[in-house]
Amino acid sequence: MSGLQRPFAVLLMAMGGPDSLxxxxxxxxxxxGGRPTPPELVEEIRERYRATGxxxxxxxxxxxxxxxx
Numbered sequence: 001m002s003g004l005q006r007p008f009a010v011l012l013m014a015m016g017g018p019d020s021l022x023x024x025x026x027x028x029x030x031x032x033g034g035r036p037t038p039p040e041l042v043e044e045i046r047e048r049y050r051a052t053g054x055x056x057x058x059x060x061x062x063x064x065x066x067x068x069x
Contacts, residue, residue: 021050
């Protein structure tokens, strides 16, 4: 390693996710502090969830950890 290197950090945040395709729009409304999400963006995000199993992977992991407490 030569010279001084500036430190850096990475911040990862998990905001949860909808537990079904029907809950994508309400989830986004809550996430955005009540501001509506454009319908085309809601549909794009819904398609992403459809392609990855119809719900957020974070929902399963947070639900299972809560049940152990």
